[in-house]
Amino acid sequence: MVDLALRMLLHDRLRFFITVSGVAFAVNLILSQVGLFFGLISNSSVIVRNIPAEIWVTSKNTPNVDFAQAFPEAYVQRVRSIPGVQRADNLIVTFLNIHLPNGATEGTVTYAVEDFQAWNLPWKLESGDIRDLRRGNFMFTDASAVRRIGAFQAGDYREVSGVRMRYAGRSLGATSFTTTPVSFMDYRLAQRMNSNLLEGNTTYILVKAAPGANIQALKAEIQRRLPHNDVYTRNEWAKRSDDYWIKNTGIGLNAYLTVALGILVGVVIVAQTLYTSTMEHIKEFGTVKAIGGSNADIYRLLGRQALVAAVLGFAIGALLTLAMEPGVAAIGLRLILPAPVWFSVALGTVFMCLLSAGVSFRKVANIDPGLVFRS
Amino acid sequence: MPVLEASDIVKEYQEGRNRTRILHGVSLTVEPGEVVALEGPSGSGKTTLLQILGCILSPTEGRVKVNGEPADLSDASALAELRKRHIGFVFQQFNLFPSLNALENVQYALQVKGHRGRGLKEEARRWIEAMELSDRAHYLPRDLSGGQKQRVAIARAMAGNPAALLADEPTANLDSQVGTQVLQLFRSLATDHGRGVLIVTHDPKVRDIADRVLRIRDGLIHA
Ligand SMILES: Nc1ncnc2c1ncn2[C@@H]1O[C@H](COP(=O)(O)OP(=O)(O)O)[C@@H](O)[C@H]1O
Numbered sequence: 094m095v096d097l098a099l100r101m102l103l104h105d106r107l108r109f110f111i112t113v114s115g116v117a118f119a120v121n122l123i124l125s126q127v128g129l130f131f132g133l134i135s136n137s138s139v140i141v142r143n144i145p146a147e148i149w150v151t152s153k154n155t156p157n158v159d160f161a162q163a164f165p166e167a168y169v170q171r172v173r174s175i176p177g178v179q180r181a182d183n184l185i186v187t188f189l190n191i192h193l194p195n196g197a198t199e200g201t202v203t204y205a206v207e208d209f210q211a212w213n214l215p216w217k218l219e220s221g222d223i224r225d226l227r228r229g230n231f232m233f234t235d236a237s238a239v240r241r242i243g244a245f246q247a248g249d250y251r252e253v254s255g256v257r258m259r260y261a262g263r264s265l266g267a268t269s270f271t272t273t274p275v276s277f278m279d280y281r282l283a284q285r286m287n288s289n290l291l292e293g294n295t296t297y298i299l300v301k302a303a304p305g306a307n308i309q310a311l312k313a314e315i316q317r318r319l320p321h322n323d324v325y326t327r328n329e330w331a332k333r334s335d336d337y338w339i340k341n342t343g344i345g346l347n348a349y350l351t352v353a354l355g356i357l358v359g360v361v362i363v364a365q366t367l368y369t370s371t372m373e374h375i376k377e378f379g380t381v382k383a384i385g386g387s388n389a390d391i392y393r394l395l396g397r398q399a400l401v402a403a404v405l406g407f408a409i410g411a412l413l414t415l416a417m418e419p420g421v422a423a424i425g426l427r428l429i430l431p432a433p434v435w436f437s438v439a440l441g442t443v444f445m446c447l448l449s450a451g452v453s454f455r456k457v458a459n460i461d462p463g464l465v466f467r468s
Numbered sequence: 469m470p471v472l473e474a475s476d477i478v479k480e481y482q483e484g485r486n487r488t489r490i491l492h493g494v495s496l497t498v499e500p501g502e503v504v505a506l507e508g509p510s511g512s513g514k515t516t517l518l519q520i521l522g523c524i525l526s527p528t529e530g531r532v533k534v535n536g537e538p539a540d541l542s543d544a545s546a547l548a549e550l551r552k553r554h555i556g557f558v559f560q561q562f563n564l565f566p567s568l569n570a571l572e573n574v575q576y577a578l579q580v581k582g583h584r585g586r587g588l589k590e591e592a593r594r595w596i597e598a599m600e601l602s603d604r605a606h607y608l609p610r611d612l613s614g615g616q617k618q619r620v621a622i623a624r625a626m627a628g629n630p631a632a633l634l635a636d637e638p639t640a641n642l643d644s645q646v647g648t649q650v651l652q653l654f655r656s657l658a659t660d661h662g663r664g665v666l667i668v669t670h671d672p673k674v675r676d677i678a679d680r681v682l683r684i685r686d687g688l689i690h691a
């Protein structure tokens with residue numbers, strides 16, 4: 094088979110390069126923005142998603158996991174007494190201040206439970222033994238915090254909210270949306286360090302359901318027994334935290350705008366280069382018609398050209414995005430691109446290119462085949 | 469049965485508010501095996517008539533039959549179908565696909581006409597050979613001389629065995645000697661292959677090979 098569509102495209106390499114670059118640029122713009130968006134958002138609920146608690150009890154109207162509010166820690170007893178609850182424990186999330194060696198102070202959002210292993214916290218360690226948290230004034234801080242609090246390692250001492258603490262180690266991947274460093278320490282210790290708020294109080298109850306328990310029913314029962322608290326499934330709670338930041342920081346709007354911009358740039362570049370290329374080859378399309386080609390033949394030619402641009406452009410744009418990952422990681426951000434995103438962007442690219450081909454087609458469909466007789 | 473038959477063709481062009489009548493009721497037939505030359509001053513409507521006969525342009529009035537089939541002048545895709553099955557065009561500007569080599573130009577025409585596979589390749593090669601282009605089969609048009617380009621164009625027009633061959637000033641861009649060779653090719657396509665050939669030209673040499681020479685003047689044909 095003679096592939097006239099492809100040969101026409103490749104005959105003008107510069108234009109072909111521009112078309113493919115345009116698509117690749119648009120794809121890269123969209124993928125990197127969506128990836129950054131998911132990367133940022135995942136910071137807000139990464140801890141919730143890693144704790145093996147199917148149900149979270151929060152104080153009334155807590156907006157997100159970092160902005161915790163206190164309620165009586167004895168409530169946990171009511172939860173423990175419900176059939177279908179395998180385990181329920183208090184979790185304190187509280188802001189503490191770390192005094193840095195340079196004299197500055199940084200906040201740290203501190204997660205405190207009695208049994209860290211039972212709740213898979215922290216789920217990834219860089220150094221240290223989590224059991225040390227039971228032994229006294231020890232804490233873990235996430236390795237990502239070095240951007241905020243400078244270098245630190247196990248064995249270093251820091252003054253935290255007026256208490257001399259020692260680092261037992263560093264965790265990995267525990268982040269907050271606001272990039273406030275995440276720390277871990279013993280439940281009672283955290284309670285004492287913020288005693289005016291937390292004396293006799295907790296901020297969350299983590300609930301692990303018994304195997305086979307009906308989560309929705311369990312949630313409803315907990316809610317019935319704790320009418321002045323909110324009760325969420327893990328997904329609901331993670332989503333509530335995510336949505337809080339999406340709505341209140343404009344990153345959602347920003348992501349939408351950039352994606353729209355990417356689509357616009359892609360469509361404009363592809364439509365424009367495809368259209369000028371079509372106009373330049375108009376006599377060839379006229380010839381196709383003169384030798385008996387139908388409009389369907391013309392559309393197939395244009396569609397194929399658009400498809401080639403789409404596939405190549407997507408491939409290059411996707412590779413560019415992957416190539417950006419180390420750079421993005423170096424500035425403390427992450428690209429998270431789930432399979433459905435790749436899939437929709439690929440489909441969108443094809444659609445965008447075919448749409449552009451449609452613009453050219455309207456022109457070619459109406460050409461006067463007599464133009465092949467003119468010089 | 470004539471391969472081309474035009475009866476009482478009237479063609480008017482609308483330009484702004486003016487309607488200009490280019491053809492005033494022209495009738496013409498081309499029989500199989502016949503070479504008909506059509507002469508006339510520039511602007512006399514030769515190309516217009518050729519486009520009408522070739523089902524590229526619809527006349528304002530009149531009827532066209534191709535290989536016995538009446539052309540439905542209101543149906544663009546039916547006209548395309550007629551072109552595809554019965555008509556080969558040769559142009560003054562050659563109009564080869566610049567990104568395809570000689571052989572591929574012919575192959576592509578066959579593809580458009582619905583041919584596929586081994587048969588397509590063989591037929592394309594046959595026409596390239598018939599036009600004595602075997603050693604140029606893989607050259608791009610830009611590397612071919614004018615005469616070679618026009619021979620590729622003829623091979624492309626002949627591929628698929630159309631009954632009628634329509635050529636618009638096929639020798640205008642060729643030097644005299646090459647022009648004579650190209651005209652001889654048209655002659656043999658009519659004589660040896662039974663095609664009906666209509667050549668629009670100013671070239672006086674066409675008289676040596678044409679069975680009939682028609683002159684068009686003031687929108688009418690004079691034998
Ligand atoms: N598409 C068109 N619209 C308007 N006028 C046209 C068009 N095509 C040709 N003409 C006019 O019709 C006349 C005949 O044109 P043409 O058939 O090309 O003549 P020839 O081929 O004999 O030189 C010319 O005056 C030309 O300007």
Ligand SMILES: [Mg+2]
Nearest residue numbers: 514515516636
């Ligand atoms: Mg003319």
